[in-house]
Amino acid sequence: xxxxxxxxxxxxxxxxxxxxxxxxxxxxxxxxxxxxxxxxxxxxxxxxxxxxxxxxxxxxxxxxxxxxxxxxxxxxxxxxxxxxxxxxxxxxxxxxxxxxxxxxxxxxxxxxxxxxxxxxxxxxxxxxxxxxxxxxxxxxxxxxxxxxxxxxxxxxxxxxxxxxxxxxxxxxxxxxxxxxxxxxxxxxxxxxxxxxxxxxxxxxxxxxxxxxxxxxxxxxxxxxxxxxxxxxxxxxxxxxxxxxxxxxxxxxxxxxxxxxxxxxxxxxxxxxxxxxxxxxxxxxxxxxxxxxxxxxxxxxxxxxxxxxxxxxxxxxxxxxxxxxxxxxxxxxxxxxxxxxxxxxxxxxxxxxxxxxxxxxxxxxxxxxxxxxxxxxxxxxxxxxxxxxxxxxxxxxxxxxxxxxxxxxxxxxxxxxxxxxxxxxxxxxxxxxxxxxxxxxxxxxxxxxxxxxxxxxxxxxxxxxxxxxxxxxxxxxxxxxxxxxxxxxxxxxxxxxxxxxxxxxxxxxxxxxxxxxxxxxxxxxxxxxxxx
Numbered sequence: 001x002x003x004x005x006x007x008x009x010x011x012x013x014x015x016x017x018x019x020x021x022x023x024x025x026x027x028x029x030x031x032x033x034x035x036x037x038x039x040x041x042x043x044x045x046x047x048x049x050x051x052x053x054x055x056x057x058x059x060x061x062x063x064x065x066x067x068x069x070x071x072x073x074x075x076x077x078x079x080x081x082x083x084x085x086x087x088x089x090x091x092x093x094x095x096x097x098x099x100x101x102x103x104x105x106x107x108x109x110x111x112x113x114x115x116x117x118x119x120x121x122x123x124x125x126x127x128x129x130x131x132x133x134x135x136x137x138x139x140x141x142x143x144x145x146x147x148x149x150x151x152x153x154x155x156x157x158x159x160x161x162x163x164x165x166x167x168x169x170x171x172x173x174x175x176x177x178x179x180x181x182x183x184x185x186x187x188x189x190x191x192x193x194x195x196x197x198x199x200x201x202x203x204x205x206x207x208x209x210x211x212x213x214x215x216x217x218x219x220x221x222x223x224x225x226x227x228x229x230x231x232x233x234x235x236x237x238x239x240x241x242x243x244x245x246x247x248x249x250x251x252x253x254x255x256x257x258x259x260x261x262x263x264x265x266x267x268x269x270x271x272x273x274x275x276x277x278x279x280x281x282x283x284x285x286x287x288x289x290x291x292x293x294x295x296x297x298x299x300x301x302x303x304x305x306x307x308x309x310x311x312x313x314x315x316x317x318x319x320x321x322x323x324x325x326x327x328x329x330x331x332x333x334x335x336x337x338x339x340x341x342x343x344x345x346x347x348x349x350x351x352x353x354x355x356x357x358x359x360x361x362x363x364x365x366x367x368x369x370x371x372x373x374x375x376x377x378x379x380x381x382x383x384x385x386x387x388x389x390x391x392x393x394x395x396x397x398x399x400x401x402x403x404x405x406x407x408x409x410x411x412x413x414x415x416x417x418x419x420x421x422x423x424x425x426x427x428x429x430x431x432x433x434x435x436x437x438x439x440x441x442x443x444x445x446x447x448x449x450x451x452x453x454x455x456x457x458x459x460x461x462x463x464x465x466x467x468x469x470x471x472x473x474x475x476x477x478x479x480x481x482x483x484x485x486x487x488x489x490x491x492x493x494x495x496x497x498x499x500x501x502x503x504x505x506x507x508x509x510x511x512x513x514x515x516x517x518x519x520x521x522x523x524x525x526x527x528x529x530x531x
Contacts, residue, residue, distance in 0.1 A: 040413050041124035041498040042436070043080070045106060046428055047090030048488035053108055053118075055081040056484060057144065057498070058436055060424070075436050075482030078142035081149050083118070086110030093494040094165035094173070096187070098122050103148070104496065105187060107173055109162025115155040115175055117190065121148035124498035157183055157192050160220060168226045178220030182235065182246075194251050201239035223279050228286040236277030236291060243277055243291060257321065259298075266326050266385060268296030283340040284351045288324065288368060292338040297327035297356065299368045299388060325373045325388040327356060327366050334359035337407050341365070341441070344412045344423075349441050354388070357405035363394040363427060365441075365477065392477035394425060394437055403429040407493035410439070425478055428493040432486040437478035 042058045059076040088111035096105040106118040160178035167173055173185045180198040185191065200219045217239050224235040226248070233246040241264065245254040264275045279292030288301045300321040329335065341353040352369040366388040367373065373386040408427045423439035 039076075042411065042424065042426065042495055043120065043122075043498050044409075044426055044434065044493065044495045045093060045095075045120075046434065046486060046488075046490045047085070047093050047108055047110075047492040048432075048486070048490055049089045050488045051084065051086045051088060051090065051110070052488065053081070053083040053085045053090065053106075053116075054486050054488060055079070055083075055120075055149070056434070056486075057124075058426075058482065058484070059124075060436070060481065076142075077482065077484045078144045080144055080146055083116075083151065085116050086114060087112040090491055091161060091163060092165050093492045094167050095494050095496060096167040096170045096173075098496055098499075101170070105152075105167065105170070105173075106494070107165045107167070107175075109165050109175060109177075111161040113156065113158050113160060113162065113177070115158070115162055115165065115173075117152040117154065119148070119150050119152055121146050122496070122499050123148075153190070155185060155190060155192075157185075157195075163221060164223045166224070166226060168230055174224070174226070176221035176224050176235070178238075180219050180221065180237070182221060182224060182233075196246060196251060198235065198237055198244065201237065218274070218276075222277060225280040225282050225289060227282055228284070234280050234282075234289060236280050238276055239274070241275040243280065263298060263323060263385075264293070266296075267293045267298050268328070268332065269293055279335070279338040281338050281340055281354075283354075283368075284342055287351070289321075290327070290338055290340070290354055290368070292335050292356070295329060295332055295334055297335065297338055297354070298323050298385075299325040299327065299354070301370075323385055324370065325368055326385050327354065327388050329356070329358055329364065330390075331360070333362075334404070336404060339408070339410065341410055341423075342412055353391070353441070355408070355410065357408050357427070359404045361395065361403050361405060361429065363405060363408055363425065364390055364474075365392040367391045390474050392441070393474045394427070394439075394478040395476065403431045403433065406430050406490055409493060409495040411495060411497055413497050424481075426493065426495045428490040430489050430491075432488050432490055434484040434486060434490070434493075436481045436483075438481055439478050441477060 039059045039061045042060065044056045044058060046054045046056070048054065057078050057080050059078075060074065085108050090108055090110050092109045094107045098104045102122055104120050104122050106120050108116045108118070110116075155175075158175065158177035158179055158181065162175055162177045164176040165173065166175075167187075171187050173187055174182060175185070176182045180200055182196040182198065183192055184194045184196075186193050198221055201217060220238045222236050222238055224233055226233050231248050232254070233248055235244050235246065237244070242256050242258040244256050246252070247254040259275060259277075264273065269275050273294060275293075277291045277293060279297075280289060281292075282289045288299055290297050290299050301324040302321050335356055335358060337357040339355050340351070341349065341355055343349055343351045343353075350369060352367060352372075354366045354368050355363055356366065357363050368388050372391075373388050405427050406429060408425060411424045411426070413422050413424065423441060425437040425439050427435045427437070429435075
């Protein structure tokens with residue numbers, strides 16, 4: 001683990017090599033002092049192929065109405081930490097919920113079968129570059145050391161690469177790996193409470209280019225998503241053309257939903273595609289979820305409880321679901337990340353906006369609202385599912401970016417002294433470039449035109465759909481605020497808004513510390529091995 005700090009007396013001093021905008025930086029400081037408007041600081045954490053965790057703070061100057069100031073430097077970057085985290089590439093990151101807390105837990109999983117644990121401070125006042133003089137150095141950027149950022153240790157209960165990490169609450173960490181297990185750990189003492197074993201799929205006509213060993217088959221959990229009620233979980237695995245539903249109250253399997261061949265073809269999976277789900281995500285109310293494939297996604301909605309057998313209910317939650325729409329990327333491109341946009345409290349958008357990052361350097365926003373997709377173009381392959389319309393996108397200036405967006409985060413922040421909300425989009429590309437955008441999703445609400453019903457998707461030469469749905473010019477819903485070059489190839493990204501919490505506002509883990517289930521219940525340290 002590598003740290004950067006310079007100690008003078010009892011203070012940690014920020015240092016910089018050569019400020020590219022020293023006068024602008026001074027102007028920002030003067031504005032904050034004279035008007036009393038506090039900037040918003042975002043802590044960004046990036047995992048890389050080079051085995052390190054790179055922490056950066058981005059200070060953004062907002063006006064009182066939540067808009068970004070035009071007469072100052074939009075974003076001021078500073079390095080906060082650089083951890084030598086793993087022995088191989090970092091594959092996934094997870095942050096614990098940070099509501100009214102001065103500390104937040106960070107977990108990183110890598111190809112070395114290890115989960116590393118860190119503690120980060122959420123206080124912006126301890127890391128801002130204005131809290132100490134800047135000194136010349138040899139790195140060409142500001143460096144701010146926060147003494148509260150520290151390493152906690154590591155977990156080594158998996159026997160293969162860790163693919164997904166989630167903190168459903170502050171007291172539980174769930175991890176999924178290529179050893180076909182999903183483990184539940186308690187954050188109070190980092191004890192493994194339970195392990196869910198996923199059945200290993202059987203090899204059926206292995207596709208060309210498969211990297212599995214001779215006699216083996218692709219196996220491992222690609223991703224999982226937990227319902228907001230903490231009672232239901234959906235997982236997708238390698239080598240399986242299905243998704244599995246898990247009852248988190250009992251830790252046992254609740255059902256298996258297979259992907260039909262016609263559905264996979266409509267989602268962009270060709271004849272030689274593996275047909276496995278790669279990403280899965282619930283929306284905020286828990287009314288629908290999206291499963292991401294290699295070049296498309298399918299949105300599943302929950303059907304009424306009266307039409308589903310009682311065996312598929314978990315404490316009133318209906319686990320059966322039906323596909324309601326197809327997310328089609330045009331022009332065709334590989335998908336890297338799928339996330340629902342938090343609607344917030346500004347009323348600009350609803351909970352049915354899905355954001356997707358692509359191989360050709362875009363972040364596209366789709367409407368999954370039934371009223372929007374009901375009259376959209378339908379696929380002539382198999383089930384007549386409507387296509388979710390594109391309502392906005394983020395693309396580079398000039399639209400000529402070819403760098404894939406590996407991961408992104410959408411953050412909601414309220415303007416100082418106002419209830420208005422601003423949204424920030426942080427994107428990370430595989431070439432090491434981080435970009436911060438200011439989102440204007442009101443344009444998404446106004447641009448809600450479905451695709452022409454006269455155009456449909458037809459089969460291509462490989463059995464997959466052709467790109468024949470040509471929508472109208474999609475509006476650019478973001479404004480570029482700042483760029484930061486990390487110098488490393490980024491694989492995953494996490495970010496959160498730092499707060500001005502008061503000293504001594506720590507809260508301990510209570511209530512949920514003594515349970516195995518995510519929603520409560522008696523402690524049970526036995527291992528679940530049901531299929």
